[in-house]
Amino acid sequence: MAKRNTPTKQLILDSLKKSKSAVSQEILQKELGEAVDRATIYRVLNSFCDDGIVHKILGDDGKYYFAFCVNCSEKKHRHNHFHFKCLNCGKIECLPNEVEVKLPVGYRSVNFNGFISGYCSECSH
Template identity: 40%
Template sequence: MEEAKLKHLLRDSGLRYTRQRGEVLHLFRQHDGALTQNELEKKLPEQFDRITLYRILRSFEASGLLHKVLDDSGTTRFALCGTGCSEHEHHDEHVHFRCTHCAKTLCLPQVAIPAIHLPKGYVTSEAKLLIDGLCPSCATVLQN
């Protein structure tokens, strides 16, 4: 059943289903939060090559399946896009949250970035907001 859903998601994004694409997409659907290429490499079978994974991630981003997540560590993280993203436009202007204890980075699509009014002459091309704090799991553990 899951494979059929993966095939459908890829086809709807204009991508052909391959076993490798299916495995990468499956990992994102099973994982709660953003993933780096390095984290994916550790979760995927050894026969997965780094260049293939790089190309898959770029094609997923270009087709609107993934978006890059703001992270001041310098490491690119990716997360599943919501509905309505395409190769031409990502609707990922939502808040991202990074837990300072476990380092998990999550999308919070229900929290919109507040409207920011720039001075005259400035034009916004993209808005990103990262909030650092404790996720519910870590906050509970640390309070006990």
């Protein structure tokens, strides 16, 4: 059964698309104001993850951030890469290089969450 695109989903999707950084539920809540409640934002973000529209990043602060992967040529997020958080400007972004982790025989990877913090190219000068 196809999922319905509601005005609320479209509002959240538009906010994610225009963001230059991965965003948390709290950031979206501030941006959207009272137009969408917290529970709906979480539900829609998780639905977008399940559908492969965005991917979820566990930040060094324990919060989840959501982003479109600019490095994916497919609709679904299917590769492993590091995420970078700038300690100065706070931007969280996907790094372009894929990471290959060699696991012991018999192990199978389902998810990868690599997170690096430091200073982005704009803030490191």
